[in-house]
Amino acid sequence: NAGVTQTPKFRVLKTGQSMTLLCAQDMNHEYMYWYRQDPGMGLRLIHYSVGEGTTAKGEVPDGYNVSRLKKQNFLLGLESAAPSQTSVYFCASSSGLAGGRTQYFGPGTRLTVL
Amino acid sequence: GQSLEQPSEVTAVEGAIVQINCTYQTSGFYGLSWYQQHDGGAPTFLSYNALDGLEETGRFSSFLSRSDSYGYLLLQELQMKDSASYFCAAHSGNTGKLIFGQGTTLQVKP
Numbered sequence: 689n690a691g692v693t694q695t696p697k698f699r700v701l702k703t704g705q706s707m708t709l710l711c712a713q714d715m716n717h718e719y720m721y722w723y724r725q726d727p728g729m730g731l732r733l734i735h736y737s738v739g740e741g742t743t744a745k746g747e748v749p750d751g752y753n754v755s756r757l758k759k760q761n762f763l764l765g766l767e768s769a770a771p772s773q774t775s776v777y778f779c780a781s782s783s784g785l786a787g788g789r790t791q792y793f794g795p796g797t798r799l800t801v802l
Numbered sequence: 803g804q805s806l807e808q809p810s811e812v813t814a815v816e817g818a819i820v821q822i823n824c825t826y827q828t829s830g831f832y833g834l835s836w837y838q839q840h841d842g843g844a845p846t847f848l849s850y851n852a853l854d855g856l857e858e859t860g861r862f863s864s865f866l867s868r869s870d871s872y873g874y875l876l877l878q879e880l881q882m883k884d885s886a887s888y889f890c891a892a893h894s895g896n897t898g899k900l901i902f903g904q905g906t907t908l909q910v911k912p
Binding site for chain 1: 806833835842843844845846847850852889891893897898899900901902903904905
């Protein structure tokens with residue numbers, strides 16, 4: 689039981705390049721989330737999903753897109769990376785029971801945009 | 803806007819008790835959670851309060867007062883391994899949508 693995994697762990701991009709971050713969970717959770725964390729800051733919600741085929745915007749959605757084609761996977765896309773998107777990205781999942789009260793986080797992806 | 807306020811740093815000695823406060827201002831408030839994060843690693847869930855009062859889980863307890871928009875995390879019998887960042891997070895609605903505070907760095911000294 690791997691829990692929540694994220695691919696890749698590290699990535700360096702040049703401004704304007706695109707990439708996709710993959711999040712996978714094996715706990716059969718309904719809800720999945722993408723956060724970003726900047727140095728010395730709390731986590732900020734980018735997008736989230738309450739079920740396969742559904743997505744919704746969080747606090748800071750601009751510049752990102754997401755897809756949830758399969759229940760176990762949640763993809764985060766950057767179409768044209770900017771230096772302001774340099775951050776650590778965390779994925780999380782939670783059961784639909786009890787309103788997603790407990791979120792389980794992946795190890796993070798450290799992204800640098802030059 | 804939506805925001806949570808918590809102290810940026812707290813220092814305590816091993817074996818002591820420490821309280822980390824959190825005040826919040828969020829729409830659609832559904833409950834308050836606490837997460838622990840070591841050295842930028844994956845945050846881990848500690849506790850959740852939906853109703854007023856105290857929730858106890860081992861050495862950790864969490865309190866919520868909805869009327870005061872206030873909560874706290876209480877850590878007892880501090881250990882060196884408790885040195886970490888602690889985040890309060892408000893649930894906005896019942897889909898797990900979380901608004902995080904900026905975190906409190908706890909340093910436990912021998």
